[in-house]
Amino acid sequence: MSEMSGMDKYKFRRALEHVEEAVGRGTELVSVYVPPGRPISDVTNYLRGELSQSSNIKSASTRKHVTQAIESSMQRLKSYRMPPPNGLVVFTGHKQIGADQTEMVAFVLEPPEPVTSFLYRCDSKFYTAPLHEMLTEKDLYGLLVIDWSEATLGMLRGKRIEVIKNLQSQVPSKHRMGGQSARRFERGHDIAVHEWYKKIGELLTEAFLSQADLSGIIIGGPGYSKEEFATGEYVHHELKKKILPTFLDTGYTDEYGLRELVEKSREILSGLDLMREKSLVQRLMEEIRKADGGLAAYGEDQVRHALQLGAVETLLISEGLRKSRLKLRCANGDWEGEKTVAEDGELPTCPKDGGALTVVENRDLIEDLTATAEGMGTSVELISKDSEEGQLLLRAFGGVAAILRYRVT
Incomplete structure (x- = not known):
């Protein structure tokens, strides 16, 4: 398997975060791991058996939800004649969204490494431990x-x-020897x-x-x-x-x-990657401390401007950044533009008339900035939150900073 890029790892971690947000009321969430080479028909037959067994569940609501989860898994497997090269992982079930309310969710992931064995699990949470293991460093x-x-x-x-x-x-x-013999032995030993x-x-x-x-x-x-x-x-x-x-x-x-x-x-x-990340943030701080501001930019607006000019040598983004870049349009058609908002945050109003805005496109901010950087030949470093410097980047600079090729006015 080719090594995952930093951005591929980020995207996969984000997908896992969405999966892990789901919590069932009981053992109603189904996880299915399908290894490469395992015929989909074998998996479907196994799930039919589990579907039959689910009729023995005493709780009517749990029985209904488990049945629907298994049926949803089988439906999604119909899209595949054979598993992809690394296999397939299917998560389906009813997640709790209120005291007495649930919502059906389904996720299909193609893992970064081959699934080693078939697994079926029904629990109150989706089983993601094998996927986290795949994301550990393989240096x-x-x-x-x-x-x-x-x-x-x-x-x-x-x-x-x-x-x-x-x-x-x-x-x-x-061993101990005396006189000339000791010296000859010492030379021979050396x-x-x-x-x-x-x-x-x-x-x-x-x-x-x-x-x-x-x-x-x-x-x-x-x-x-x-x-x-x-x-x-x-x-x-x-x-x-x-x-x-x-x-x-x-x-x-x-x-x-x-x-x-x-x-x-x-x-x-475990400290090697952190040391590299620390040195990058320390270099950024050295530039910021210079009397003329040095070769540094921070905050999304400054960094985006420098990126568009091709002035950024290295883009530093915190892995803890959770924002969306939205393309928005005014309801009456008077205005269209882009804004950055907190993930799941409230939409801004139209800057022209204060009216409602419609989301035309929703992009993860890290993915958006990375795409811009790569188009300009800029290297991108995702900085973890596991060091003092990583926390500094996230809290003091909004999770976005840059080391520049040349100063930007």
């Missing part, structure tokens, strides 16, 4: 645990650890260690130099060997740039050591 990291006697090389993609190779060294153990490190460096190069999507290399081990190897001249210069600066202590240098290394690096890995 590739090289792994190495090493000491003088053993080394294990592996890789981490998402949560999957793959062992590439385990090697035993020929480095002799150090040469053996040097050759051992060279061999591991060559394996790293062979395994990772051609990996264009390699995000970093994590090195650990039980002693000083990890630092000695990583800081010496044993690793290809391009790969050396990828070595994470924190070396982790592990008790083992075998496959278990790799798992220990990954467990201890979770906090480091």
